[in-house]
Amino acid sequence: MVNTFSFACSACGQCCNSPPSMTLAELFAHRDLFIGCIAIGRVPRRRPGERLRAGSHEAVLDEADCTAFDAIAGTLLHRAGDNIFSITAQGFDYPSLARCPALADDGRCAIHLHGKPLTCEVVPLDPLVPDGLQNLVLAERGHSAVYLGSACIQEGERDNAALLFAQGRIVDAQARDALMRRRRALEQERVVWTQAVFEALRKDLFDSPAALARIPAGGFLTISIVPALLTLAQSSARCRELCIGYIDSQLALIERSIERALLRRRLDDRPVTQQLRGFANAYRHARAALADEVVSGFFGRSEIGLDDKPLY
Numbered sequence: 365m366v367n368t369f370s371f372a373c374s375a376c377g378q379c380c381n382s383p384p385s386m387t388l389a390e391l392f393a394h395r396d397l398f399i400g401c402i403a404i405g406r407v408p409r410r411r412p413g414e415r416l417r418a419g420s421h422e423a424v425l426d427e428a429d430c431t432a433f434d435a436i437a438g439t440l441l442h443r444a445g446d447n448i449f450s451i452t453a454q455g456f457d458y459p460s461l462a463r464c465p466a467l468a469d470d471g472r473c474a475i476h477l478h479g480k481p482l483t484c485e486v487v488p489l490d491p492l493v494p495d496g497l498q499n500l501v502l503a504e505r506g507h508s509a510v511y512l513g514s515a516c517i518q519e520g521e522r523d524n525a526a527l528l529f530a531q532g533r534i535v536d537a538q539a540r541d542a543l544m545r546r547r548r549a550l551e552q553e554r555v556v557w558t559q560a561v562f563e564a565l566r567k568d569l570f571d572s573p574a575a576l577a578r579i580p581a582g583g584f585l586t587i588s589i590v591p592a593l594l595t596l597a598q599s600s601a602r603c604r605e606l607c608i609g610y611i612d613s614q615l616a617l618i619e620r621s622i623e624r625a626l627l628r629r630r631l632d633d634r635p636v637t638q639q640l641r642g643f644a645n646a647y648r649h650a651r652a653a654l655a656d657e658v659v660s661g662f663f664g665r666s667e668i669g670l671d672d673k674p675l676y
Contacts, residue, residue, distance in 0.1 A: 367421070367532070369502040370518045371488060371539075372525035377471035378514045380464040383455025385483045387549050388557060388592055391453050392606065393479050395613040397465050398455035399621060400589040401643070402561070404569075406579050407441055407448040407492065409433075418503035432494035440492065440550045442562040444570040450492065451558040452550070456586060456643075458625055458636050482549055485542040488517055489534070491550060495543070496532050557595040564591060586639070588646040589614075597654055604654055611651045618644045 383398055391400040410433040414425045423429070442449045457465055468474040473484070490501045506517035521527055528536045534543065562570065569575045579585045593611070597604040618640050625633045 367499045367529070368520050368527070369499060369506070369529040370520065370522040370525035371502075371516060371528040371536070372518075372522070373487075373516055374514070375472055375476075376514055376516075377463075377467055377473070379487060379516075380467045380473065381462050382459070383457050383464055384481045385452045385454050386481045387553055388453050388596065390479065390481050391455070391589070392610055394466075394475065395610050396617060397475070399457060399614060399617055399640070399643070400610075401454050401456040401586045402589055402592060403450075403452050403454035403584040403586055404579060405450040405584045406576070406581075407437065407450055409437075409446065409448055416497070416500055418500040419507055421500055421503040423497055423500060429494065429497065432496070436492055436494065436547075440547060440554060442554075442559065442570070444566060447570070447576070449562070449570060451562055452553070453589065453592060454584070454586065456640075457621070458633050460628075460630055460632055460636075482542070482546050486539075486546045489539060489543050491543055491546045495534050495540075498534055499529050499532075502529055557592045560595045561591045564595075588643050590646045590650045593650060594653070604657070608651060608654050611647045611654075615644055615647055618647075 385403065386394075386398065386400075391398060410425055410430050412425055412427050412430050416423045416425065425433075437443065437448050440450075442451060455465065464473075466473055466475045466480075473480060488502060488505045489498050493501050502517055503519075506519070516525075518525055521530075526536050528534065528539055534540050593607045597607045622637055622640055625637050
């Protein structure tokens, strides 16, 4: 079994088929382009002896592998009992569009030189997987790339591609640096807002079996970015002003997005339109709270979308 992979990005745009995961600062920088949300995922806890497979590639986890997974979870993720969760800021859009909002008409990234999200630099690696097991990530994503019509990830060494992974480690210096910076950014996000949001929502979401059932296997529960904004707004008066400005931009962007969706007249767009209207409603409530400087205790069950008629 070959455990050597090469990578050559042709900027074909095939993998830019949805909005990326972003930091809160990146969302603020692109407030007129990306609708922001919080994506909550459940991350499996790894145990010694567990077999991980990706196509013909397989690894049997040992103590060192599990220790590496636990180290990542301890700095980037969140635990509630035996469950581990990821909480990240995320761009949000209609899945029917099947494209990143930053993708230009020529298939190129319109913000490549103007604040491209760090997570895009990490592609095709995964910051939540230890470096020594990135070959499994590459094997799985290589098959997906072929399915999408790209051959950017190749097994073995290639003359027209950079050697990315070999002998159990990431050998490309730029890839290692991007992975390190993305992990550092996720760690900083945890300090600034994700841990606070996790604790605030713990009772109504993370400790509730019924609520946890809403997190799809292998997918994400998307909720409004409002809890993150309210956490950030408590830092200073300046942060509160920035959050109000961000909300205003997002309300205008959501309105434009819904208007375009109504013109498309697609039935499968309707649930997303409803969710976007919920986002807008939550933004308006949050803006009023921020303007009145009433932030503490603002979000509960309705604000995370767990009521019968959720705000978002």
